[in-house]
Amino acid sequence: MKVLFLVTDDWYFLSHRVGLARALRDRGDEVVVVTAPGNRVPEIEAEGFRHLPLAFRRGKADQPLNMLVLRRLTRIYRAERPDLCHHVSFLPIFYGALAARRAGIEAVIHAVTGLGHAFVDGGAPRRVLRWAVERAYRAAFRRGNPIVLFQNGDDRAHFVSAGLTDPRSCRVILGSGVPIDRFRPVPEPSRSGAPPVMLHPSRMLWTKGVGDSIEASRLLFERDVDHKLVLAGRTHASNPRSIPDSTLDAWQRDGLCSWLGHTDDMPALFASSAIVTLPSVYREGVPMALLEAAASARPIVTTDVPGCREVVVDGVNGFLVPVHRPDLLADRLALLIADPDLRARMGRAGRERAERLFSQEHVVEQTLACYAELLEPAAPLPAGTDAPAQSKSLP
Structure with a gap:
């Protein structure tokens, strides 16, 4: 064939x-x-x-x-x-x-x-x-x-x-x-007092919620919550929602994030992180980055939108927040930053979910x-008969 x-x-x-x-x-x-x-x-x-x-x-x-x-x-x-x-x-x-x-x-x-x-x-x-x-x-x-x-x-x-x-x-x-043998759970790196790393893995588009991750980082610093936000992904010049390099550079100068650009070794990037955030407003299918994060046993904070909520069960392997609510995003991130046991528990739940549903x-x-x-088509379904489809509400 x-x-x-x-x-x-x-x-x-x-x-x-x-x-x-x-x-x-x-x-x-x-x-x-x-x-x-x-x-x-x-x-x-x-x-x-x-x-x-x-x-x-x-x-x-x-x-x-x-x-x-x-x-x-x-x-x-x-x-x-x-x-x-x-x-x-x-x-x-x-x-x-x-x-x-x-x-x-x-x-x-x-x-x-x-x-x-x-x-x-x-x-x-x-x-x-x-x-x-x-x-x-x-x-x-x-x-x-x-x-x-x-x-x-x-x-x-x-x-x-x-x-x-x-x-x-x-x-x-x-x-x-997601290739679950490539994306494997590993313990968080020992940082000798360094803050947990929050990873935002996506193309650098406004609709991917990059701006909300930046605003959440700003709010966390205002609350004296020590952290490091890492952005990983390419810009997309032909997309009207692409974030200019100058804006990304300004965020870095202000100490709000580090921007890595495109990264080939995503398993290593997840291994170096403690939390994954993707507050997307984009009508996602199912974001590959969230599947990779779950397989890597990292807790996720994302938006309650189609595609993202297929991966995350709120309070189980991460948190769901409404779109364009960086204040609530910061609240959930602060909970995870403060509680390594919660991060580990949610990470294990995410790995189990990836193995069961998304391999x-x-x-x-x-x-x-x-x-x-x-x-090799079977006999056609009678008119008006709906083909079986998986429910959007997943366990």
């Missing part, structure tokens, strides 16, 4: 889909990966996957080039003739659905990895953007008979209630899976079952 992955960026494929691709390779399947050109393409090819470049275009200024993207992708699909296409996130879903239809490819997986900033409240301009995105999703899902994968029940419920997709095509698989092996098994369903 030949499986083609269509993903916007090389780094995203490596961080979120390489485990699935390895499982396919190891059982003898051929894997083709289509992403924009990037400096991590050699890592994809070193895995034994064939890489084909496709530069997705973002923003209004690039609209005249969109047909070039579609034509290039259609040529790729017609030349490769994959048995199954796996499209990951909005742009690959939109273009991939059109190209698959033109190329006559019937077995298609559309993976919705969260709803993104278009679904964050923001007045009339955001409503217009949301309308356009929903229209594009509706058109994509009506082409052929795809399986649509969601990472949380809230997103599935929204798409079904808005009439964007047939509920019978929907499946919920919680996240992309890469578990997610790969569920995804391969969806592949088999497409390639």
